[in-house]
Amino acid sequence: MARAKRVSKGNTTTECHNVLDGMAKVFRVKQSGKVWQFRMYIAEEQKTYRKSLKTSDLDTAKERARKAGTKIISDVIAGKKIFGLKLQDAIDYYLDYRDKNHVAVGSITAERLVTIKSGLKHLVTILGGETRISELDANTLKNYKRKRLEVAKAADVTIRNEQAMLNHFMRFLYEENLSHFSEFRFEKIRIIKDDVGKRDTFTFDEYKQLTRFMNSKQYCKEKGISDDVRREREFVKNYVLISTNTCMRVGELRQLKWSDLIKLEKGKDDNDVQTVWAYINIRAETSKVRASRRVIARGGEYFQRIKQLQKYSDSSHYIFSALDSTAQFSARRWAMHWDLLMSGIGIDRSSWKDRNLTWYSLRHFGITCRVTAGVNVVDLADMAGTSISHIEKTYYHSRDAHKLAQASKTFSMNDYLGKENMVGNE
Numbered sequence: 001m002a003r004a005k006r007v008s009k010g011n012t013t014t015e016c017h018n019v020l021d022g023m024a025k026v027f028r029v030k031q032s033g034k035v036w037q038f039r040m041y042i043a044e045e046q047k048t049y050r051k052s053l054k055t056s057d058l059d060t061a062k063e064r065a066r067k068a069g070t071k072i073i074s075d076v077i078a079g080k081k082i083f084g085l086k087l088q089d090a091i092d093y094y095l096d097y098r099d100k101n102h103v104a105v106g107s108i109t110a111e112r113l114v115t116i117k118s119g120l121k122h123l124v125t126i127l128g129g130e131t132r133i134s135e136l137d138a139n140t141l142k143n144y145k146r147k148r149l150e151v152a153k154a155a156d157v158t159i160r161n162e163q164a165m166l167n168h169f170m171r172f173l174y175e176e177n178l179s180h181f182s183e184f185r186f187e188k189i190r191i192i193k194d195d196v197g198k199r200d201t202f203t204f205d206e207y208k209q210l211t212r213f214m215n216s217k218q219y220c221k222e223k224g225i226s227d228d229v230r231r232e233r234e235f236v237k238n239y240v241l242i243s244t245n246t247c248m249r250v251g252e253l254r255q256l257k258w259s260d261l262i263k264l265e266k267g268k269d270d271n272d273v274q275t276v277w278a279y280i281n282i283r284a285e286t287s288k289v290r291a292s293r294r295v296i297a298r299g300g301e302y303f304q305r306i307k308q309l310q311k312y313s314d315s316s317h318y319i320f321s322a323l324d325s326t327a328q329f330s331a332r333r334w335a336m337h338w339d340l341l342m343s344g345i346g347i348d349r350s351s352w353k354d355r356n357l358t359w360y361s362l363r364h365f366g367i368t369c370r371v372t373a374g375v376n377v378v379d380l381a382d383m384a385g386t387s388i389s390h391i392e393k394t395y396y397h398s399r400d401a402h403k404l405a406q407a408s409k410t411f412s413m414n415d416y417l418g419k420e421n422m423v424g425n426e
Contacts, residue, residue, distance in 0.1 A: 019062055024069040026053065026061045036061035040069055044076055071180070079177045087136075088129030090178060091120045094169055106285035111251035119162045120169065125151050133179050141166070141184045153354070160189045200356040201364035206345060207244075213344040214240065231323055235309050236337045238302040239320060243362040245299035246280065247370070247384045250359050254328060255286040258307075259315035264300040276300030282385065293385050334359065364395075371395045 016027040024040040034056035040049050049072060053061045085093070095117055102108045126147045127140070141147070144166075145159050154162075163186045173179035202210065213219055214237040220230055243253055262279040269275050278300035284292040307313050312326045320329050338359060342352045363384075370380050371391075381388045 017058070017062065019065045020069045020073075023073075024065055026058075026065045036065075038065045038068055040072055042072065042076065075180050085133050085178055086129060087127055087131045087133060088124060090133050090173055091124065091129075091169075093178075094172055095120070097172070106290075109251050109255075109286060109288065111254075112288070116165055119165050122148060122151050122162065123166060133173060136179070136181075138181045138183065138185045142187055144184070144186050145189060155356075156189050163189075200358075201361045201368060202357070206347070207365055209345040210240070210341065213341070216344075218344060228323075231309050232333075233337075235306060235320075235323060235329075236341075238306050238309075240341075240362060241302045242278075242299055242306075243359070244366040244369075245302070246278070246295055246297040247363050247366040248280075248282065248295065249288055249363060249385070251288065252282050252286050252385075254318075254320050255283075256280070256319045257315065258313055258317055258319055261303060261319065262294075264303065269298065276304070278303055287385060289385055291385070293382065295383055297383075367391070367395055 012030050014028045014030060016025055018025055024038065026036045026038055028034065028036060032052065036053045036055055036058065038049075038051050038053050038061075041047075042049055051068070053064045053068075055061050055064065095113070098108065098113055098116065103110055103113050126144075127136075141163075144163060145156075148154060148159055148162065163184070167183040170179060170181070170183050174182040214233075215221075217223070220233045220237060222230075225233075239253075243250075246253065260281045260283065262281055265277045265279065267275060267277050275298045278295075278297050280295040280297065282293050282295060284290050287293070303319070306319060309323060310317075310319075310321065311324045312321060313319075317326050318328050321327060322329050322333075339349065342349070342357065347355075347357065367380065367384055370383075377388055377391050381391045384391065
């Protein structure tokens with residue numbers, strides 16, 4: 001929100017004192033009553049800096065004025081702008097820097113930059129894009145959580161992550177001599193242990209409804225839809241199934257190229273069911289954790305179906321590109337199809353937004369299925385490209401079925417100690 005335009009109430013000075021050998025002044029005006037004001041002319045920017053000293057005591061006012069003036073002189077010598085950029089201009093400068101220096105060399109993914117951009121949009125909503133960086137101070141966002149929740153709902157973990165991102169932004173401006181402070185002071189957010197890493201995903205019944213809907217006459221087989229619409233829905237359906245089977249992150253999956261699909265191999269699972277195994281290489285530059293890994297997952301037939309739908313499928317082309325071009329499938333179309341899928345299984349927009357059900361939830365559901373199936377946590381962490389502790393904290397702790405299975409496990413030492421020596425034997 002833009003700041004209201006200041007209306008002059010007059011500037012009749014009633015009392016004035018020099019500080020710093022006349023470089024700055026403390027003064028009173030009728031409109032401020034007994035409260036002392038500070039004024040200093042910044043020759044380098046040809047503007048006068050002015051603020052309230054928030055005291056009616058002259059000695060205190062002079063001391064605060066000396067500190068403020070000394071800080072300004074120091075900042076000017078260091079080349080820092082006192083009035084500086086507008087917030088929106090500073091954000092654009094920062095995003096351009098991250099894009100050219102970090103995304104371009106693979107330090108962060110393009111998807112991560114989108115997340116950063118989204119977080120900074122919240123900052124603009126809270127403070128206003130026209131706000132000058134020089135008008136901010138370390139305490140401007142002290143109660144950021146309250147201000148952020150007025151913009152939109154967000155979990156405490158999300159807000160804490162945003163705060164870290166905002167301070168990275170401010171440190172960048174400080175190092176570029178565009179800000180006079182390096183980070184905001186936020187009120188601490190206490191995160192309950194069980195909320196760390198908590199993920200929103202589908203229930204088993206909801207996912208069953210989803211697969212049924214995608215195969216129903218209301219989706220790919222709907223009467224009256226064009227061939228292009230049918231092809232695109234088939235494409236999205238296979239994406240859903242691949243996402244759940246591979247447990248890949250959204251960014252990793254959507255940046256896959258056909259060259260990353262190492263091979264498809266027919267085989268059988270542990271229930272002797274015929275399947276097609278997909279051997280996938282995930283490149284470090286597309287991974288959130290910046291580490292490459294190889295995934296072997298069932299569902300290779302879904303890749304085969306997508307290849308039949310695609311017009312461009314050379315090794316250098318994206319697997320999930322627009323059907324009739326080499327460009328990636330657009331974010332707008334992904335959003336449109338997600339809305340359609342959720343509506344199709346009876347979850348309205350407000351509900352899935354409140355639950356934070358997104359394309360990312362398919363990864364979480366896939367991992368949850370493997371936890372329930374009893375997959376070794378080490379193997380699962382390797383497949384998902386995350387830490388063992390993250391898998392344990394995020395998925396195992398919330399699975400009652402897994403807890404019951406663990407509680408039901410027994411270990412007998414009869415063969416070693418003899419029945420009469422068993423602990424608890426009566």
